[in-house]
Amino acid sequence: xxxxxxxxxxxxxxxxxxxxxxxxxxxxxxxxxxxxxxxxxxxxxxxxxxxxxxxxxxxxxxxxxxxxxxxxxxxxxxxxxxxxxxxxxxxxxxxxxxxxxxxxxxxxxxxxxxxxxxxxxxxxxxxxxxxxxxxxxxxxxxxxxxxxxxxxxxxxxxxxxxxxxxxxxxxxxxxxxxxxxxxxxxxxxxxxxxxxxxxxxxxxxxxxxxxxxxxxxxxxxxxxxxxxxxxxxxxxxxxxxxxxxxxxxxxxxxxxxxxxxxxxxxxxxxxxxxxxxxxxxxxxxxxxxxxxxxxxxxxxxxxxx
Amino acid sequence: xxxxxxxxxxxxxxxxxxxxxxxxxxxxxxxxxxxxxxxxxxxxxxxxxxxxxxxxxxxxxxxxxxxxxxxxxxxxxxxxxxxxxxxxxxxxxxxxxxxxxxxxxxxxxxxxxxxxxxxxxxxxxxxxxxxxxxxxxxxxxxxxxxxxxxxxxxxxxxxxxxxxxxxxxxxxxxxxxxxxxxxxxxxxxxxxxxxxxxxxxxxxxxxxxxxxxxxxx
Numbered sequence: 001x002x003x004x005x006x007x008x009x010x011x012x013x014x015x016x017x018x019x020x021x022x023x024x025x026x027x028x029x030x031x032x033x034x035x036x037x038x039x040x041x042x043x044x045x046x047x048x049x050x051x052x053x054x055x056x057x058x059x060x061x062x063x064x065x066x067x068x069x070x071x072x073x074x075x076x077x078x079x080x081x082x083x084x085x086x087x088x089x090x091x092x093x094x095x096x097x098x099x100x101x102x103x104x105x106x107x108x109x110x111x112x113x114x115x116x117x118x119x120x121x122x123x124x125x126x127x128x129x130x131x132x133x134x135x136x137x138x139x140x141x142x143x144x145x146x147x148x149x150x151x152x153x154x155x156x157x158x159x160x161x162x163x164x165x166x167x168x169x170x171x172x173x174x175x176x177x178x179x180x181x182x183x184x185x186x187x188x189x190x191x192x193x194x195x196x197x198x199x200x201x202x203x204x205x206x207x208x209x210x211x212x213x214x215x216x217x218x219x220x221x222x223x224x225x226x227x228x229x230x231x232x233x234x235x236x237x238x239x240x241x242x243x244x245x246x247x248x249x250x251x252x253x254x255x256x257x258x259x260x261x262x263x264x265x266x267x268x269x270x271x272x273x274x275x276x277x278x279x280x281x282x283x284x285x286x287x288x289x290x291x292x293x294x295x296x297x298x299x300x301x302x303x304x305x
Numbered sequence: 306x307x308x309x310x311x312x313x314x315x316x317x318x319x320x321x322x323x324x325x326x327x328x329x330x331x332x333x334x335x336x337x338x339x340x341x342x343x344x345x346x347x348x349x350x351x352x353x354x355x356x357x358x359x360x361x362x363x364x365x366x367x368x369x370x371x372x373x374x375x376x377x378x379x380x381x382x383x384x385x386x387x388x389x390x391x392x393x394x395x396x397x398x399x400x401x402x403x404x405x406x407x408x409x410x411x412x413x414x415x416x417x418x419x420x421x422x423x424x425x426x427x428x429x430x431x432x433x434x435x436x437x438x439x440x441x442x443x444x445x446x447x448x449x450x451x452x453x454x455x456x457x458x459x460x461x462x463x464x465x466x467x468x469x470x471x472x473x474x475x476x477x478x479x480x481x482x483x484x485x486x487x488x489x490x491x492x493x494x495x496x497x498x499x500x501x502x503x504x505x506x507x508x509x510x511x512x513x514x515x516x517x518x519x520x521x522x
Contacts, residue, residue, distance in 0.1 A: 212412075
């Protein structure tokens with residue numbers, strides 16, 4: 001047990017020594033891995049955030065029904081009565097056209113423009129909350145209201161959210177593809193680094209093979225190296241993405257202040273961060289394993305000349 | 306300890322290095338394998354440590370049939386040997402101490418235990434004061450003694466040397482010869498492949514002479 005532990009501790013220190021022996025090369029490798037990993041990771045963080053906020057917004061989808069511009073009061077009252085009777089409607093709010101105009105004046109700062117209009121261009125509207133907010137029943141409700149007299153236009157507010165959702169699904173697919181490709185790149189980078197190391201340490205490997213080192217012993221520091229390099233790359237990616245989120249949030253702070261809503265990007269979770277260290281470490285280990293396995297076989301001692 | 310019977314070795318190119326060689330070396334013996342260049346001395350040593358495999362016959366070391374060993378068993382066979390090379394095969398990226406500690410690291414010795422053994426081995430070859438020195442700063446004779454220290458540090462049953470005095474002048478050669486004799490006196494089986502006649506006269510060992518890949522006597 002002690003011997004086993006000693007072996008591993010020694011393998012680990014040897015690995016650090018190896019990293020330190022070529023500081024520039026190691027740093028560049030780690031940077032390349034970090035940048036490569038930060039691409040899908042950054043995209044993932046953005047998509048994750050968008051998804052979270054889209055869920056917030058679509059929590060209560062609404063149907064907006066706009067009356068014809070020349071609909072008179074009786075006609076509006078009739079629609080109101082129908083809405084009250086409809087089993088699909090939970091509650092609704094009536095927005096008279098004059099009130100809508102007032103709201104626009106106040107909210108948009110377009111008071112002058114609105115004043116200059118010869119007449120109110122806005123129709124009366126109903127904002128309706130459905131009892132059942134599944135997309136299908138919302139669509140049914142929309143289609144029903146559309147049939148009613150003097151209703152000019154019915155809009156399902158959830159439509160854009162569903163479109164966003166579809167776009168997000170596409171985005172996640174993109175992240176997966178990008179992630180897979182860059183995982184492959186990480187394995188390839190590690191493979192090549194380790195190959196070069198094995199070649200430069202050919203003499204050492206030959207000698208220790210001659211004096212009875214097992215393949216596992218020879219392989220160990222290289223595997224550690226691959227894992228450590230991947231792990232360090234993951235750390236770099238974490239720093240890049242966290243730095244990016246920080247910068248974006250600072251600017252979003254101003255932006256969301258203007259829009260009077262608080263939209264902030266969330267940082268990576270603890271679990272996500274851990275995965276960001278472990279997954280590249282595993283990939284690096286794998287790349288090193290492939291490389292050492294392949295290149296070690298080529299080095300057989302030809303001692304005693 | 307070492308037993309060969311009807312051993313032949315033909316290299317892939319068709320070169321016949323050994324033909325029907327058989328002998329036995331008992332535990333604790335001091336044996337020389339002699340013969341001119343190309344007689345098959347080096348091939349013989351390679352067969353013992355499973356760098357090469359015989360094309361015919363059997364090589365038995367410590368009761369193990371070396372020719373039939375699985376690759377994963379080879380490292381453990383090699384731990385029975387201490388190997389001394391003509392070109393030393395030292396690692397120049399680490400100091401004298403770490404070179405000698407290498408076989409102990411491979412086996413997994415604790416640092417303290419290893420340090421004690423390394424110093425004992427360095428003391429035996431007279432390099433105790435060079436612990437921290439890089440091997441490149443040592444003379445040829447000192448490098449050879451360092452190689453010997455590395456070969457004996459894990460207390461192998463068999464010490465195997467290929468032309469250990471090949472690159473050394475007579476005085477150094479005598480020193481090295483004495484070292485081998487002292488190891489043999491404490492029970493280590495010593496096998497030396499050489500054509501150094503001075504060494505032969507000095508140690509007066511059992512001689513296994515090879516000529517054109519066959520036993521000469």
